Amino acid sequence: MALWRIRATVDDRPGYLSVLTASLALRSVNILAVQVHTTEGGAVDDFLIDAPDALTEADLRAAVARGRGRDAFVTRAEAQGLADQPSRALALAGRVAHDPDGLGEALISLLDAAEVRWRPEPPPGRPGFDDTHMRLADPLGGSYEVLRPRPAFTPSEFARARALVALAGTIQRRHDEQVTLLLPSGKELTVRPASAGDLDAVRDLHGLPDARLRRLLAPAGGVCLVAENADERIVATASLVVEGDVGELSLLVDAGWRRRGLGTFLLGRLRKWAGRHDLTAVVAHVRSDDVAMLRTLGGICSGADSGMVDVTLAVPADSLSGDGAVLNAGG
Known part of the structure; x- marks a missing residue:
């Protein structure tokens, strides 16, 4: 027996594929796999077959023609073609x-x-x-x-x-979009877009239910960045959820990595992303007693509600450069 590939066009009408397969069966051809491609000229049937060694290319073309197939393409196939x-x-x-x-x-x-x-x-x-x-x-x-x-x-x-x-x-x-951040201490962090595979790594950092973590890692219409150390441990996340032309910011840095400029760097990356996507402002909801985060964000603060402060950051064109610099800010 020998492997062959046959591709032929038949009218896209009920029963026509069975006519073609019956014609092949009469020549003791075993059909191992079939794909059907719909085209304007009819259905293109693509077969991988096992045929008796005695059959030639001409024999197979004749079988296709008797089965109402046209524009036949016939060639020998390799064993890897057995994969669907x-x-x-x-x-x-x-x-x-x-x-x-x-x-x-x-x-x-x-x-x-x-x-x-x-x-x-x-x-x-x-x-x-x-x-x-x-x-x-x-x-x-x-x-x-x-x-x-x-x-x-x-x-x-x-x-x-x-x-x-x-x-x-x-x-x-x-x-x-992946970058390497050199901190003033000399340590390096990799900053990259988050993926669903980061779920386990951010679970300990955030302590949130998995459903909320999935939304954090893939925010609707926005972006999520993670920072990981040399041991591939995620030490910070920064996400931006977009509603209209405003992005809502969420920034969390592991306690052992704060006050090293990491929060400022991530904020700069998100503001640059917001500028590229034509957002007019970025808003963050911060605890009123989180002085370090408020200092990192800067911006315009509005009234506290239950101990929370809304911080609004504009996204002017001149804020979209230089975000790769390491700044000595809290975060």
């Missing part, structure tokens, strides 16, 4: 998550492409595809061109490729 397409796509997504720079090779594997080219300019016209070319916009700038002589690209393949490119862009942005 969703599992294959998930494995490639995991590879890209660990190495976004390997996106080109992942696209080749995902699409069985002949070549992938990256260009610094956006794709000509809108992203899309024809039979042999696929054009994808790179979220970080530029574009990808994917080439495959045969078989023709399908809409579902284009959707998968776009999702993989978007994932790579998200991972790369998160990597670019």
Whole structure:
């Protein structure tokens, strides 16, 4: 027995797929996997089959034709083709998550492409595809061109490729947003966007129920930053929840890391984020007796209610630079 891949178009009508599979069965072909791609020209059926050694490519093309298939693409397949397409796509997504720079090779594997080219300019016209070319916009700038002589690209393949490119862009942005903070003491902290995987690490710091911690790590419409030490222990969090054009700030620094400029640095990062996203102000709710935090925030304070003070920070353009400097402020 030998592994083959067959792709053919059939009319998207009830029973037509069964006619094609019956024609293959008459030649003792065992269908191991099948995908159906919906296109304007009909349903494109993609089979991975195990066929008797005596069958040739011409025999398989003839079986497809008798099964009302057209535009047949027939080629020998490798054992790795036994993996179903969703599992294959998930494995490639995991590879890209660990190495976004390997996106080109992942696209080749995902699409069985002949070549992938990256260009610094956006794709000509809108992203899309024809039979042999696929054009994808790179979220970080530029574009990808994917080439495959045969078989023709399908809409579902284009959707998968776009999702993989978007994932790579998200991972790369998160990597670019990670910075190393050198404190006046000489110790270094890594400041990066939070993720759902940080839940266990921030539980002890905040002492909040998990439901609230999840909302803290992924604030609606906003951003959450964490600072971790050399032992990958999270020692501070800073989050911004957006409502309209105002961001609500939450800042917590572990007691052993206060008065080192960390709170001021995180505040600067959030104000810069607020400026990039066209917010007009940042608001924090602080205990009226938390002198260190009030000094770190600065801003305009308004009336206390049950021992709480509202601190409003403007986001002027001139406050969006220099946030990487280490300042000797409390926090």
